Amino acid sequence: MSNPIVKGSVTEDTISVHIDLYQYPVRYIKTYLGQELVGTFHPMSDFHLRNEKGFPLRVELVFSDGNRYETTIAGGQIQREEDRNFLPGDILVACDNFGDFLPPGYMGHSAMVLDEKHIIEAVTTYPQVRKATIQEFKEIHPLHLQLRCKDREAALNATEFANNYLQIYTENLNQNKEVPPFSFTTQVALDDPWTAIYCSKLIWLSYYYGADMELENDYFLFSPEDLSMLEYDERFEVIYKHPDFQFNIDL
Numbered sequence: 001m002s003n004p005i006v007k008g009s010v011t012e013d014t015i016s017v018h019i020d021l022y023q024y025p026v027r028y029i030k031t032y033l034g035q036e037l038v039g040t041f042h043p044m045s046d047f048h049l050r051n052e053k054g055f056p057l058r059v060e061l062v063f064s065d066g067n068r069y070e071t072t073i074a075g076g077q078i079q080r081e082e083d084r085n086f087l088p089g090d091i092l093v094a095c096d097n098f099g100d101f102l103p104p105g106y107m108g109h110s111a112m113v114l115d116e117k118h119i120i121e122a123v124t125t126y127p128q129v130r131k132a133t134i135q136e137f138k139e140i141h142p143l144h145l146q147l148r149c150k151d152r153e154a155a156l157n158a159t160e161f162a163n164n165y166l167q168i169y170t171e172n173l174n175q176n177k178e179v180p181p182f183s184f185t186t187q188v189a190l191d192d193p194w195t196a197i198y199c200s201k202l203i204w205l206s207y208y209y210g211a212d213m214e215l216e217n218d219y220f221l222f223s224p225e226d227l228s229m230l231e232y233d234e235r236f237e238v239i240y241k242h243p244d245f246q247f248n249i250d251l
Helices: 134-140 152-174 199-210 224-232
Strands: 006-010 014-019 026-033 036-041 046-050 057-063 068-073 091-094 109-113 118-122 129-133 144-149 236-241
Touching: 006 057, 006 068, 006 224, 006 236, 014 026, 014 057, 091 134, 091 224, 109 152, 109 199, 109 224, 118 134, 118 152, 118 199, 129 134, 129 152, 144 152, 144 224, 152 199, 199 224, 224 236
Parallel strands: none
Antiparallel strands: 006 014, 014 046, 026 036, 026 057, 057 068, 091 109, 091 144, 109 118, 118 129, 144 236
């Protein structure tokens, strides 16, 4: 996936913004918190704004040729860890890993929220597609991002696909039938549900087949890092983002 012009990160009361001024001839910058204009500024690559109420930040860039570019950072109210909620279809993306497999930022994990207490995920341990608790995910992966599809019908349909996938997988496993192995192989197409599976692929399949929504894939894997880029997708909003959440590689 090509790097976005504007990147942002969110803590409990601050939004940090980075703008790529090296590749784009920005003339000036306008910023809005919610519907209120914060100000118009000369080009700067990095700045921080206090945002105690968790409003979405809209950044408008005006280029030298008069063209404009807009993006929204945290396109919805960012909830604090202690009072955020979970809805079916929410996507949890972690940049850290279980155990000491890799340092944070290089592989990560992802899961689909089933209900207010549970997720569906594909993992490397048996059974490789399973239902687990949100609390377990949070404890193992504190460095995570929570995304929510703005279209609630699409989110529910994606959740239904994931749940049906889990049921079929579990039934086949219990009957000693063949089930897809957890594998990052490039020999299996992303839209092939039953030859191989991995964590972020399960989410891609759920939205693709369940909600008729294609999530962009750039390279050979649809990785958790690719899911994290939904932060900049107008179809999704950020519900929570750990201040140290960051990927260091684009798979």
